[in-house]
Amino acid sequence: MRGPRGAALLLAAPAAATLLALVVAAAVLQLAGADPVVTLRDALAYGLRPETLVAVVNKAIPYYLAGISAAIGFHLRLFNIGIDGQYRLAAFAAAVIGAAVAVPAPIHLALIVTVALVVGWGWAAIAGLLYVRRGVNVVISTIMLNAVATGVIAWLLSPERLGQIAPGSNNVTTATISETGWIPAIPTPAGGLNGLVILAVLLGIGYWVVLNRTTLGFEVRAMGLSERAATVAGIRAPRLALLTMAASGAIAGLVGLPQLLGASHRFGLDFPAGLAFTGLSVAILGRNHPLGVAIGAFVWAFLERSAQVLDLAGISREVVTILQAVIVLSIVVAYELVRRVRARQERRYVAQTVEGAPA
Amino acid sequence: MHRRRLPWPLLATALALIVAACAGDARTAAPSPAGPPQVHRIAIAYDISGRGDGGFNDIAWKGAKQAADELVVELKEVTAKLDDTDNDRAERLRLLATSGYDAIIGVGFTYAVPMQTVAAEFPTAWFAIVDDGTVDAPNVYDILFAEHEGSFLVGVAAGLKTTTDKVGFIGAVQLPLLQKFEAGFAAGVTHVNPDAAVQVTYLSQPPDYSGFGDPPHGKEAALGMYDNGVDIIFAAAGGSGAGVHEAAAETNHWSIGVDADEYKLQPADIRDHILTSMLKNSNVGTYGFVMDAAGSSFTPGIHTFGLANGGVGYATSGGFIDDVRAQLDALAADIVVGEIVVPQTP
Numbered sequence: 287m288r289g290p291r292g293a294a295l296l297l298a299a300p301a302a303a304t305l306l307a308l309v310v311a312a313a314v315l316q317l318a319g320a321d322p323v324v325t326l327r328d329a330l331a332y333g334l335r336p337e338t339l340v341a342v343v344n345k346a347i348p349y350y351l352a353g354i355s356a357a358i359g360f361h362l363r364l365f366n367i368g369i370d371g372q373y374r375l376a377a378f379a380a381a382v383i384g385a386a387v388a389v390p391a392p393i394h395l396a397l398i399v400t401v402a403l404v405v406g407w408g409w410a411a412i413a414g415l416l417y418v419r420r421g422v423n424v425v426i427s428t429i430m431l432n433a434v435a436t437g438v439i440a441w442l443l444s445p446e447r448l449g450q451i452a453p454g455s456n457n458v459t460t461a462t463i464s465e466t467g468w469i470p471a472i473p474t475p476a477g478g479l480n481g482l483v484i485l486a487v488l489l490g491i492g493y494w495v496v497l498n499r500t501t502l503g504f505e506v507r508a509m510g511l512s513e514r515a516a517t518v519a520g521i522r523a524p525r526l527a528l529l530t531m532a533a534s535g536a537i538a539g540l541v542g543l544p545q546l547l548g549a550s551h552r553f554g555l556d557f558p559a560g561l562a563f564t565g566l567s568v569a570i571l572g573r574n575h576p577l578g579v580a581i582g583a584f585v586w587a588f589l590e591r592s593a594q595v596l597d598l599a600g601i602s603r604e605v606v607t608i609l610q611a612v613i614v615l616s617i618v619v620a621y622e623l624v625r626r627v628r629a630r631q632e633r634r635y636v637a638q639t640v641e642g643a644p645a
Numbered sequence: 646m647h648r649r650r651l652p653w654p655l656l657a658t659a660l661a662l663i664v665a666a667c668a669g670d671a672r673t674a675a676p677s678p679a680g681p682p683q684v685h686r687i688a689i690a691y692d693i694s695g696r697g698d699g700g701f702n703d704i705a706w707k708g709a710k711q712a713a714d715e716l717v718v719e720l721k722e723v724t725a726k727l728d729d730t731d732n733d734r735a736e737r738l739r740l741l742a743t744s745g746y747d748a749i750i751g752v753g754f755t756y757a758v759p760m761q762t763v764a765a766e767f768p769t770a771w772f773a774i775v776d777d778g779t780v781d782a783p784n785v786y787d788i789l790f791a792e793h794e795g796s797f798l799v800g801v802a803a804g805l806k807t808t809t810d811k812v813g814f815i816g817a818v819q820l821p822l823l824q825k826f827e828a829g830f831a832a833g834v835t836h837v838n839p840d841a842a843v844q845v846t847y848l849s850q851p852p853d854y855s856g857f858g859d860p861p862h863g864k865e866a867a868l869g870m871y872d873n874g875v876d877i878i879f880a881a882a883g884g885s886g887a888g889v890h891e892a893a894a895e896t897n898h899w900s901i902g903v904d905a906d907e908y909k910l911q912p913a914d915i916r917d918h919i920l921t922s923m924l925k926n927s928n929v930g931t932y933g934f935v936m937d938a939a940g941s942s943f944t945p946g947i948h949t950f951g952l953a954n955g956g957v958g959y960a961t962s963g964g965f966i967d968d969v970r971a972q973l974d975a976l977a978a979d980i981v982v983g984e985i986v987v988p989q990t991p
Contacts, residue, residue: 332740341736348730374852440819440850445990454778454789454947456754456822458851545730555820556755558728559852590726590733594740597723 299624303616310612311605320601328599333592336476344480346580346587347544351486352565353583354493355537357574359424361497361510362530368413368428369538369562371435376405377542378439378460381553382448384546385461394467398547399485402539409435410535417531418524424531432562443553459554469547482544489537490576506530538565567614573621586610684771684939687713688721688746689931690737692753694857695724700883700904701927705752705775708928712935721746725755735759742767748938750775750931754822760785771938775927776822778947786937786944788930791951792822793829794980795923796879797987798952798959798973799901800833802921803841803877805969806899807834810841813870813878815863815889817856819847821990826881826903826923828991836976836985844870845991848885856885863888871896877920879903887911893918899965908962922960929956953981 312322332338352369359366366372380402387397413431416422443449449458471478497503508516509526517523541561546553568586572578593606689709696702706722713720723737734756741749742763747770751760754777764772764782773786780787803812814830816823831843846866848856856862863885867878871892879901880889886903893900894915902908902922911919930950937943950956959966959973966973979985 338736341732344732345730436850436853445821451821452779454787455757456776456820457757458821549731550758555851556731556758557852558730560728564728591736594723594737598721598740598744603724603726 299617299620303613303620306616307609307613311609314605314608315601318601318605320599325596325599325601329592329595332595333588336474338591340474340477340479342584342587342591343483344544345591346583347480347482347486348541348561349564349568349583349586350580351489351537351541351544352561353568353572353579354489354576355534355541356562356565356569357572357579358493358530358534358537360569360574361506362527363510364417364527364531364534365425365566366410366413366428366531366534366538367425367562367566368410368431368535369541369565370559371428371432372406372409372535372538373541373561374439374557374559375409375435376402376539377546377557378443378553379405380539380543381460381463381546382442384463384467385552388464389466391466394464395469395547398463398467399540399543402543403536404539406539407532407536410538411528411532413535414528414531418528443555457554457556459550459552462552463546467547468551471548480544480548482548485540485543486580489540490580494576502529541565567610570614571617585613684712684716684718684748684935686719686721686746687716687748687750687935688723688741689750689752690734690741690756691722691724692755693725693727693729693854694883696722700886701925702752704905704925705750705927705931708931708933709750709935711928712932712939716935716939729755731755731758735763738763738772739766742770747771748935749773750934752776752927771934771943773931773934775930778949781946783945784943785946786934787947788927788934789947789949790925790927790930790956791949791987792923792925792957793825793832793987793989794952794977795925795957795959796826796829796881797833797836797980797985798977799879799921799923800830801837801973801976802833802959802966802969803830803879803899803901804834804836804838805972806920806966807838807841807877809874809876810838811844811873811875812841813844813867813875814846815866815870815878815880815882815885816845816847817882817885818849818851818854820851823847823881824991825989826879828988830879830881831991832988837972844873844875846870848882857883859885860888860891864892867892867900868896871898877901879923881923890915890919902960906960906962908960916963919963920965922962924958924960926950926956926958929954951981952977 315322315325355369356366380398383401384398409431413424413427416427417424443458445451448460450461451458469481472481505521505526509521509523513523542557545557564586568582569579571582589606589610593603596603596605687709689706691702694702696706709720725734738749738759749770750773752775756774757777757779760772760774760780764785768784771784773788774780775788778787778789812834814827816827827845834841834843848859848862848866863880863882867889870878877899878889880886881903882889890900890911899918899920901920904925906924907922908916908919961970976985980987
């Protein structure tokens with residue numbers, strides 16, 4: 287199965303998906319009244335400037351963290367829609383505690399990261415516990431918990447409590463973290479690269495190691511392949527589900543850190559919402575593999591960044607949303623097709639081997 | 646037999662993109678010219694809701710459009726996305742500046758931090774930010790509105806017109822900006838009618854900005870208030886205000902519009918229930934900025950648009966408050982000279 291035909295099949299899926307996505311994009315652009323060739327070329331020319339590429343990587347870091355968080359849940363078919371709430375609550379708590387203390391840099395940073403991890407972990411564990419103990423669907427409970435997180439933050443982030451408003455400003459923020467709690471940008475000729483990119487890389491490696499080289503990772507993979515077989519083999523499903531959910535939440539807690547530690551140094555109303563669905567899409571694109579998720583996050587950020595040119599050309603940027611959706615759909619469909627073709631080939635191969643074998 | 650999970654599709658996608666891009670030629674940047682202030686191309690960058698909201702963004706656009714028509718220059722519009730960070734907004738402003746736009750307007754406080762960065766990178770371009778006064782640079786024009794002053798006046802109208810001594814305030818999202826409306830409105834009501842109670846509700850909490858564009862939610866909130874004995878509601882709720890006006894028409898009560906003169910925007914059966922509107926003339930600010938930049942009279946820093954210079958006001962369409970206009974105008978004059986100081990926080 288590792289012959290040239292297998293490799294060709296492996297490449298056929300992405301090639302077909304890309305082609306389909308491009309055709310759909312061209313058709314949509316044509317419908318929107320733009321010249322598809324010129325528009326796509328302009329978008330790419332802008333997207334591939336070095337300055338834009340650095341900006342794309344910066345944009346991709348939170349997407350990557352959200353993608354890994356989603357991928358962890360996917361192994362047990364847990365859809366963590368709560369990434370949004372987990373990340374905002376974690377970033378908020380990390381910002382408040384980070385601004386409240388004055389300690390040397392390494393301790394300060396470690397403290398902020400730990401707070402973010404723990405808050406994300408704890409918030410997701412609520413959904414995990416509800417699932418394990420009461421069978422509450424994780425999708426439902428995490429959506430609810432997002433709303434609760436929004437309410438809690440809105441209540442705490444007011445000038446009477448933990449928020450503050452600068453004179454003349456209409457933004458409410460937490461106090462600013464002192465410089466010992468900043469992570470400087472990595473200077474490149476094309477602009478500053480967010481220092482949290484290192485954390486993202488380490489996280490990707492850690493995720494791979496835990497999944498592929500530890501008992502826990504083996505249990506998770508076994509459970510994902512067949513829950514019944516894994517349970518029979520003595521793996522405790524509820525414990526594992528709780529652990530996975532909480533781990534997904536802990537990683538989600540990190541999503542806000544690139545913005546908090548590398549850019550704004552405070553939590554405010556301008557922290558973005560809607561990262562959960564980006565994370566889920568990116569994890570699907572990357573097929574839960576750390577490298578795949580990285581490329582997925584990059585492509586996602588690249589498309590969104592290039593879309594800015596569409597606005598200038600007078601084309602609705604929603605074209606890019608369509609393009610993103612088409613890519614995810616085509617990838618899923620293409621892989622399913624390839625999986626079926628390969629399964630059929632394997633059956634034929636096994637049948638032939640058995641027939642051909644001496645009795 | 647183990648399945649391989651390499652991300653080939655993405656590798657291929659990236660490769661295809663790169664190949665395609667190499668075929669294209671790089672866009673060359675047109676730097677803005679040095680020298681005295683001049684405007685060649687105007688750009689306006691909205692926050693997430695964009696133009697077509699029938700209110701705030703549209704009015705900001707109107708001022709920029711008027712300036713563009715008078716100067717006979719191009720006007721470009723771009724809009725933010727829901728999950729934009731400061732970096733995305735900065736990149737949007739940067740793209741505009743490198744594409745030759747030299748009068749760039751950011752609508753909304755979320756552009757404050759990005760504009761501080763980008764304005765320094767393009768010292769020969771002119772920037773303006775609406776609803777924020779924290780950007781401090783020699784080429785940035787901060788546009789602030791005294792929404793509390795205009796809200797005070799419609800509050801006075803509500804205080805005089807209520808028969809139940811109960812009035813309502815429905816805000817879109819609980820933001821400091823909208824709390825200015827609330828504070829001014831409540832102060833206006835109690836200034837002329839100390840017995841009146843003001844019920845306050847916000848449709849959503851940040852970062853959920855759905856309250857700006859959710860008419861059914863606005864209608865539910867309004868029906869609840871009218872049920873409760875409220876007879877006039879000030880809807881500082883963007884697009885959701887349409888729902889409040891609908892509720893007013895259905896239950897035969899009054900509502901008060903915001904930003905634009907909503908009497909002129911609503912159908913006949915509904916507009917007869919719009920008592921007045923709090924006008925926020927953001928076009929005055931955006932028009933003023935562009936003309937100042939074009940006419941060499943640019944002054945950086947905060948420009949406040951209030952009752953004194955026509956930045957805010959109240960609408961009289963429909964003639965429902967004609968009997969109290971004299972009173973409103975007298976109070977407006979008191980505010981302008983500083984005899985009445987309207988609170989900005991509830």
